[in-house]
Amino acid sequence: MKRQTRNILRITIILSIVILLGITLWFNLTSDSQAVQVGDDAVDFxxxxxxxxxxxxxxxxxxxxxxxxxxxxxxxxxxxxxxxxxxxxxxxxxxxxxxxxxxxxxxxxxxxxxxxxxxxxxxxxxxxxxxxxxxxxxxxxxxxxxxxxxxxxxxxxxxxxxxxxxxxxxxxxxxxx
Missing domain, CATH: 3.40.30.10 (Glutaredoxin)
Incomplete structure (x- = not known):
């Protein structure tokens, strides 16, 4: 494989990882779901x-x-x-x-x-x-x-x-x- 092709492939992989990490962090930090805790109202079902x-x-x-x-x-x-x-x-x-x-x-x-x-x-x-x-x-x-x-x-x-x-x-x- 040519050097330029390998560099493009590496950059693409690194960027993909960074984007996926960013999306994961964003979902985790903006999620409203929390476990029901003592003092909370019970969820009806x-x-x-x-x-x-x-x-x-x-x-x-x-x-x-x-x-x-x-x-x-x-x-x-x-x-x-x-x-x-x-x-x-x-x-x-x-x-x-x-x-x-x-x-x-x-x-x-x-x-x-x-x-x-x-x-x-x-x-x-x-x-x-x-x-x-x-x-x-x-x-x-x-x-x-x-x-x-x-x-x-x-x-x-x-x-x-x-x-x-x-x-x-x-x-x-x-x-x-």
């Missing part, structure tokens, strides 16, 4: 459950606190925290609702996962098939759990497996006025 029912956050949140648990069947920490969540939910849930939001998996896969658990879950499993709710809440790692109080405000958020104490804390925070 409506999802179908595994049982064919519909959960509508604002309707549930009219008189109850809400705990949203985003999970996946492949997620081992999700599997480990579910029995504790179920046990605490079964102790009494008059003042709050726990909704396990599955992130875009098929019903067959979810049912297989649920059959592998030692006991049947009492709380609803909502299906976020298109990841609309996951995107609205800017959920990253799974499991992520969000507590929403009776006023529709996010009062706690954790991006890791919950302990029994964490779950009790989420219940307490979601039921506070």
């Amino acid at each position: 409506q999802l179908e459950t595994l049982d064919g029912e519909t959960v509508h956050l604002s309707e549930i949140n009219e008189d109850k606190g809400v705990i949203l648990n985003f999970w996946g069947t492949w997620c081992e920490p999700c599997r480990e925290e579910m029995p504790d969540m179920n046990q605490i939910y079964n102790e009494g849930n008059d003042e709050y609702e726990l909704i396990a939001v599955n992130v875009s998996e098929g019903e067959q896969q979810i049912n297989q996962f649920l059959r592998s658990l030692d006991e049947e879950l009492a709380f609803p499993i909502a299906l976020d098939r298109n990841r609309d709710v996951t995107k609205a809440y800017h959920i990253g790692p799974l499991p992520t759990t969000i507590a929403i109080d009776k006023n529709g405000v996010v009062v706690d958020k954790q991006e890791y497996q919950l302990t029994t104490d964490d779950i009790y804390s989420f219940v307490e925070q979601s039921t506070s006025e």
Whole structure:
């Protein structure tokens, strides 16, 4: 290859890299999307459950606190925290609702996962098939759990497996006025 052709090729590659970096930086710096944080208003949604029912956050949140648990069947920490969540939910849930939001998996896969658990879950499993709710809440790692109080405000958020104490804390925070 001639020297002049190589120089043109090098300059073109360098310019392309600089332009792509500039575009990436511009999109990152001008993006309005931020993860939902404690103190933010909860993002309303409506999802179908595994049982064919519909959960509508604002309707549930009219008189109850809400705990949203985003999970996946492949997620081992999700599997480990579910029995504790179920046990605490079964102790009494008059003042709050726990909704396990599955992130875009098929019903067959979810049912297989649920059959592998030692006991049947009492709380609803909502299906976020298109990841609309996951995107609205800017959920990253799974499991992520969000507590929403009776006023529709996010009062706690954790991006890791919950302990029994964490779950009790989420219940307490979601039921506070």
